[in-house]
Structures are given as structure tokens and as C-alpha cells.
Amino acid sequence: MWRDLEPIGRDADTRGYRRYAWTGADADCRAWFKAQADSRGLTYELDRNGNQWAWLGDPLAEGAVITGSHLDSVPDGGAFDGPLGVVSSFAALDELRARGTRFTKPVAITNFGDEEGARFGLACVGSRLASGQLTREAAYELRDGDGVSLPQAMEEAGHDPSTIGPDPERLARIGAFVELHVEQGRALDLSGDRVGIASAIWPHGRWRFDFHGEANHAGTTRLVDRRDPMLTYAETVLAARREAELAGAVATFGKISVEPNAVNAIPSLVRGWLDSRAADQATLDTVVSAIERAAKERAERDGVDLRVVRESFTPVIEFEHALRDEMNKILGGSVPVLGTGAGHDAGILSGAIPTAMLFVRNPTGVSHSPAESAAEDDCVAGVIALADVLEGLACR
Ligand code: HGY
Ligand code: MN
Ligand code: MN
Numbered sequence: 283m284w285r286d287l288e289p290i291g292r293d294a295d296t297r298g299y300r301r302y303a304w305t306g307a308d309a310d311c312r313a314w315f316k317a318q319a320d321s322r323g324l325t326y327e328l329d330r331n332g333n334q335w336a337w338l339g340d341p342l343a344e345g346a347v348i349t350g351s352h353l354d355s356v357p358d359g360g361a362f363d364g365p366l367g368v369v370s371s372f373a374a375l376d377e378l379r380a381r382g383t384r385f386t387k388p389v390a391i392t393n394f395g396d397e398e399g400a401r402f403g404l405a406c407v408g409s410r411l412a413s414g415q416l417t418r419e420a421a422y423e424l425r426d427g428d429g430v431s432l433p434q435a436m437e438e439a440g441h442d443p444s445t446i447g448p449d450p451e452r453l454a455r456i457g458a459f460v461e462l463h464v465e466q467g468r469a470l471d472l473s474g475d476r477v478g479i480a481s482a483i484w485p486h487g488r489w490r491f492d493f494h495g496e497a498n499h500a501g502t503t504r505l506v507d508r509r510d511p512m513l514t515y516a517e518t519v520l521a522a523r524r525e526a527e528l529a530g531a532v533a534t535f536g537k538i539s540v541e542p543n544a545v546n547a548i549p550s551l552v553r554g555w556l557d558s559r560a561a562d563q564a565t566l567d568t569v570v571s572a573i574e575r576a577a578k579e580r581a582e583r584d585g586v587d588l589r590v591v592r593e594s595f596t597p598v599i600e601f602e603h604a605l606r607d608e609m610n611k612i613l614g615g616s617v618p619v620l621g622t623g624a625g626h627d628a629g630i631l632s633g634a635i636p637t638a639m640l641f642v643r644n645p646t647g648v649s650h651s652p653a654e655s656a657a658e659d660d661c662v663a664g665v666i667a668l669a670d671v672l673e674g675l676a677c678r
Contacts, residue, residue, distance in 0.1 A: 283369050287314050287353075288361060293590035298358025298652040303396035303407065304332075311353040315393045318372050320431070324391070329452060330445040331411040332395040332436065338375065339388030344456035347676040349374065349668060350392030352408075352627060356400050360654020362464035366381055366661060368393055370462045374669040381669075387457060387575060387676045394627040394632035401426045401435070401553075404594045409627040413634045414448035417500035421446055427539075453634045458675050461628035462640040462668050464656050468647035469620045478618045479609055480601055480639035483629040485566050486559035487595035491518060491577060494587040497542065497550035509585035511552040516576065521576030522556060531569045532623060549568065555593070559623045563598060594658035599629035605638045613667055624649070640667055 291299050291307030301307040312334060319326040319336030327335040335341070335348075351367025371391040378385075395408035402424040410416035422443075424432040433443035470478050495511030519535045526533035537555040556573065560566035574590055581588040610617050620641065628637040642664035648654050 283318060283372060284365075287311070287365055287369065288395045290314065291355065291634065292361075292402065293358065293380045296358045296652055299355035299497060300537065301353060301355040301359075302357075302401040303354055304402070304432075304439040304441070308354060308395075309439060312393070318625060319391070322372070322375065324375075328441070329412070330447065330449060331408050332441050332446075333408040333412060334393040334395075336372075336391040337388060338390070339385060341388060341390065342455065343388050344455055346388040346390055346455055347672060348390040348392055348456055348459045349462065350390075350394070351461050351463060352394050352397030354396055354398050354400065356398045356650045358652055359398070359400075359650050360464075360648070360652060362644070362654050362656050363466065363570050363598065363649050364397060364463075366464045366656065366664070367462040370642075370668055372662065373665040374672055377665060377669040378673055381673070383673050383677060384670070385676045386678070389672060389676050392459075397627055399488075399594065402478055405488075405520060405596070405625050406479050406627055406630045407432070408563050409630040412449040412453060413631055414450070415630060415633075418447045433595040450634075453631070455457060456635045458646065459628055459631055459635055459637045460605075460609070460640060460668065460671055460675070461626055461637070461665055462642065464626075464654065465620075465641040465647070466622065466624040466649035467620075468644070470641060470643035471645050471647065473618050475618050476611070476643050476660045477667045478620050478643075479606055479613075480628075480641060481606070481619045482601060482621045483596070483599040483625060484559045484561055484584045484621065484623045485563050485596065485598040486557070487566070487570070487624060489556045489558070489570060490591045490593050491515070491554045491556060492589040492591070493518075493552040493577075493581065494589070495551070495584070499550045500546040500548055503548060503593045504567060508548055510548050511584070512549055512579045514584045514586045514588070515552045515554050517580040518554065518573065518577040521580075522558070522573045525572040525576070526558070528572075529560060529565050529569045531558065531565050533558040533569060533573065552588045554653065561621070596625050596629060599632050601628075602636045605636045607641070608674070609638055609671050612671050616668075640664060640671065 291301035493511035
């Protein structure tokens with residue numbers, strides 16, 4: 283399974299993945315998912331929001347236990363973030379069938395669409411739509427870097443966008459969702475454990491900073507006459523690091539766009555996207571408002587106009603204790619429980635259904651990079667743990 287999926291959407295030069303929502307690579311990942319479902323005789327379903335489901339048992343029965351993750355990636359992302367959860371779900375089902383497990387509840391494997399938000403800027407679009415956290419109207423406003431709207435991209439990929447919207451009936455039939463994911467940190471490497479259980483997801487968000495200056499000639503414009511937004515942007519990036527360090531949070535400006543983006547032209551507009559996360563809401567609010575203040579002060583000095591837009595936000599997610607503790611009991615009671623700063627569909631859906639996460643050790647902790655890795659025996663341990671959890675939840 284892994285070998286069939288691995289080459290899809292991988293850039294030959296960077297070895298990173300470019301599996302963006304509703305592109306050719308996404309379509310190839312979706313075709314891979316459907317082939318895995320079909321080859322196992324599972325009932326395949328594409329829901330109104332473009333999420334894929336592979337069912338064992340009656341999709342309309344109550345109390346379904348679902349597992350899975352996402353197949354899309356960040357630009358030049360790694361091979362494991364998302365796909366490890368989907369491949370492990372199919373492998374765990376194979377393991378349970380080999381054990382002769384008799385399920386008393388339906389089980390489904392899912393691929394939630396557009397989890398990374400790499401193309402349209404909003405994370406977890408598939409699960410946000412399903413849970414009503416993203417309305418159809420707001421989804422129709424999403425544009426990619428070329429100005430293509432989400433509905434247009436869906437249409438071009440053959441999915442009818444007029445159907446997108448909340449799916450409460452589907453979610454009401456789900457008893458539990460367990461997402462297996464490669465750890466995006468080194469806690470398990472440091473503790474020497476192969477598998478961990480998630481306790482919570484930090485509150486986190488994305489803010490777009492628009493710095494409007496004045497285009498001019500790089501060679502003939504005196505420094506005193508400039509309204510250079512690049513300076514304001516640079517000061518804001520340094521302020522973000524200062525404020526995050528002070529608060530024990532994280533803040534990243536990882537994406538920038540410059541107009542006209544010419545070597546010999548002072549920019550008219552610099553757009554920078556801030557990703558900031560903290561262990562609690564108050565800290566996150568403090569960090570982001572301090573960064574905005576620093577940006578505003580510098581903008582005044584530079585004669586630059588600043589506009590800040592919050593593009594995506596996820597409040598703190600505390601995974602349901604009963605499910606988390608039941609999973610730990612099924613796995614022997616001594617599995618480490620750890621928080622994470624990374625967002626996930628299991629986090630988005632936790633308001634609508636009981637959700638939980640299993641983490642698999644990442645020896646370097648590196649993620650959102652072609653260098654992301656996980657050892658095969660740790661991945662197998664993850665599959666067995668997921669199989670045990672599914673057996674415990676779907677056969678009681
Ligand atoms: O950004 C995140 O935390 C996740 O990878 N979408
Ligand atoms: Mn990710
Ligand atoms: Mn992920």
C-alpha cells in the first residue's frame with residue numbers, strides 16, 4: 283500500500299509532496315483510496331463535502347467506529363503526515379480480519395479532504411464543512427493563489443460544489459473517530475515509546491498581514507522618501523519571534539507574497555501570513571496582539587498602511603477523556619498521553635463526535651518537510667495499536 287501511494291504528488295527535485303486539494307495529485311490519491319476500499323470489498327462513499335469513506339458494515343447503522351486521516355499535504359510536505367493514518371487504517375482492518383474479529387458496529391476508514399489548507403488557506407476544509415464550522419457561503423469565498431475559487435476547483439475535479447455543507451445526520455451515526463498520525467514532535471522519541479495518545483491540541487490560527495507601501499524605483503528613490511512595506515514586514519517577523527519567546531508560544535511567518543516582486547522595485551504591497559499557537563487561549567491572544575502592535579508601530583514609522591485579517595482559527599481541543607482513557611486501557615494502561623500544537627480533523631470533529639488520536643514515534647520530530655520520517659517497526663506498532671483499539675471499540 284505504502285509503495286503504491288508514495289510516488290503520488292512527490293516533487294522529483296525536493297522529494298517533498300505537493301498534494302493540494304482538488305488537483306491532479308489529489309485525484310490520484312483519491313483513486314488510490316478507492317482502489318484500497320474496492321480491493322477489500324468495502325462500501326465506498328464520497329460524501330457531499332468530498333470526504334472519502336470505506337465502510338465495513340452498514341453505513342446507516344448507529345454507533346459506527348471510524349478511523350483514517352488525510353492524504354493532502356503542505357507544499358513539499360513529508361510522506362507520513364496524513365497518509366500514515368490512512369494506510370495504517372487499512373492495515374489495521376486487514377489485521378482484524380486476519381484475527382477473525384466479529385464487529386458489532388460498522389467500521390469505516392476515511393480520507394478527509396483538504397486538511398492542510400495548502401491551496402485555499404483554510405485548514406481542515408472537509409471536516410469543517412461536515413461539522414458546519416465552515417458554511418457553504420464562506421467556502422465559496424475561498425480562493426487559491428491564482429484566484430481559482432474552491433467551488434470552481436471542485437467542479438473542475440468533477441465534484442459538484444452545490445452539495446457542500448453540514449452533514450449532521452452522518453456525524454450523528456458515528457460513535458467514535460480515532461485518528462492515527464505521525465507525531466509532529468519528539469516526545470515519543472525522548473520517552474522511548476513507539477505509540478502515544480493525544481491529550482489536547484493547542485489553540486492556533488492563521489492571520490494575513492497586508493503591508494501597503496508605495497512602489498518606486500530601487501535605484502533612484504532616496505531612502506527618506508520611501509514607504510517600503512518590506513521593512514515593516516521584516517520588523518514584524520522579528521517581533522513575532524520576540525513575542526513568542528517571551529510567552530513560551532510559537533509564531534511563524536512561513537509564507538509571503540510581494541507585489542510587484544521585482545528586484546529593482548520597492549514593493550507596493552507585502553503580504554505575510556502568521557501561524558501562531560500557544561498552550562492556552564490567553565497566551566495566544568497576548569502574542570498575536572503584541573505582534574499586531576509592533577507591526578502597527580513600525581508601519582507608522584515607515585508610512586505603510588497595515589491590515590490584519592484572521593483567516594483561520596481553531597480553539598483549544600481537549601480530547602474526550604472517556605475515549606482517551608478507554609484507549610489507554612485497551613493498550614495496557616501505560617501509553618504516554620501528550621499534547622500537540624498541530625491541528626487535525628479529529629480536533630475539528632471533537633465538538634460533534636467523540637474523537638481521539640494515536641501518535642506514532644517520529645525519530646527526528648521533523649514534519650511539514652521532506653525529511654519527515656518514521657521507522658517501519660514503529661509504524662507496525664501503530665497499526666497493531668490501532669487494530670486493538672478498533673477491536674475494543676467496535677466489538678464491545
Ligand atoms: O497546521 C497544522 O497544524 C496541520 O498540519 N494542518
Ligand atoms: Mn500537517
Ligand atoms: Mn496531518
